Amino acid sequence: MTYVALPNTDTHRLSFYLAMEEFVARHTTIDEAFFMWQVTPSVIFGRNQLIDNEVNIDYCRQNDIQMYRRKSGGGCVYADLSNVMFSYITDDENITLTFNRYVNMVALTLCRMGIDAKATGRNDILIDGRKVSGNAFYHIPGRSIVHGTMLYDTDMRNMVAAITPSDEKLVSKGIQSVRQHIALLKDYTEMTLEEFKRFVKKNLCNEETTLSDEDIRQIETIEQEYLTDQFIYGRNPRYTIVRKGRIEGVGEIEVQLELKNNIIKGINMLGDYFITGDIDGAILKPLHNTPFDEEHLNKAIPDAIGNTVMNLKKEEFIKLLLNHGK
Numbered sequence: 001m002t003y004v005a006l007p008n009t010d011t012h013r014l015s016f017y018l019a020m021e022e023f024v025a026r027h028t029t030i031d032e033a034f035f036m037w038q039v040t041p042s043v044i045f046g047r048n049q050l051i052d053n054e055v056n057i058d059y060c061r062q063n064d065i066q067m068y069r070r071k072s073g074g075g076c077v078y079a080d081l082s083n084v085m086f087s088y089i090t091d092d093e094n095i096t097l098t099f100n101r102y103v104n105m106v107a108l109t110l111c112r113m114g115i116d117a118k119a120t121g122r123n124d125i126l127i128d129g130r131k132v133s134g135n136a137f138y139h140i141p142g143r144s145i146v147h148g149t150m151l152y153d154t155d156m157r158n159m160v161a162a163i164t165p166s167d168e169k170l171v172s173k174g175i176q177s178v179r180q181h182i183a184l185l186k187d188y189t190e191m192t193l194e195e196f197k198r199f200v201k202k203n204l205c206n207e208e209t210t211l212s213d214e215d216i217r218q219i220e221t222i223e224q225e226y227l228t229d230q231f232i233y234g235r236n237p238r239y240t241i242v243r244k245g246r247i248e249g250v251g252e253i254e255v256q257l258e259l260k261n262n263i264i265k266g267i268n269m270l271g272d273y274f275i276t277g278d279i280d281g282a283i284l285k286p287l288h289n290t291p292f293d294e295e296h297l298n299k300a301i302p303d304a305i306g307n308t309v310m311n312l313k314k315e316e317f318i319k320l321l322l323n324h325g326k
Helices: 014-027 057-062 095-112 156-161 168-181 193-204 213-226 229-233 279-287 294-300 314-323
Strands: 002-005 032-037 042-045 066-069 077-079 084-090 117-120 124-127 130-140 143-150 207-210 241-247 251-260 263-271
Touching: 014 032, 014 066, 014 084, 014 130, 014 143, 014 213, 032 193, 057 066, 066 229, 084 095, 084 193, 095 117, 095 124, 095 130, 095 143, 095 193, 130 168, 156 168, 213 229, 241 314, 251 314, 263 279, 279 294, 294 314
Parallel strands: 002 032, 002 207, 042 066
Antiparallel strands: 032 084, 042 077, 084 143, 117 124, 124 130, 130 143, 241 251, 251 263
């Protein structure tokens, strides 16, 4: 695997590294690429999440925490200079196999450090049953991109307060609760964060390439999309009903529907689920102008909906739509 390095050690905005993933995927011929990055305090939420539902916007603005949307699914996470983010780009178009291979590869690297780490659940790596890494992925033609967090250390107050209500009691309880459910690498190794990064690079990569100044300019051009209000804040159309719930193995799903005479005239689908196909083309567009009843929903929704939203079954989705997830 090839490590992709930058020509300098400057710390960039989180949006730069998302654009760097795209650049490597779209404009290089590297079969398997990997790089690590760190950012000043930032929150990053999934492609199909509504920022108002996931981010304490006032707290972030008051505490200089930047807010970004990514193109992968999954939930909202907090990152700062005390932890590290991983990016992996490959030619393999089988997203599920690519994702599982990557997560197990990272877990094995931790095991080589003497840490009993296990890949489990939809996207996590655990130590002693506690989460040390969460990961997400998306696909572009011919390439798959996986990225995730690796918690070495972090500002727990910012982690909780940036993505929860501003009530002090909730923040205090949230810190205690989150700390019980996450693992920090600093508690399991004597390596410094920089030593850990060198160890990961040595174990995962056997060669290195450095991007040019022209590459950086192209990345900065790609980055502009990530910085627009339209991309960050997303679409928030009118809706008349909301259906939401949690489906085991899939995640949180919220569907906003605009109905007229019980016909679907607008639909938006939010949540922390993982996208494995074209959700607009495969699910949302076929539902436009569809009568909102079981018979017509069953005809409009593809049988293989799990090829678009990981692990989602057609009958589960229809049940959520018609019964508010109950």
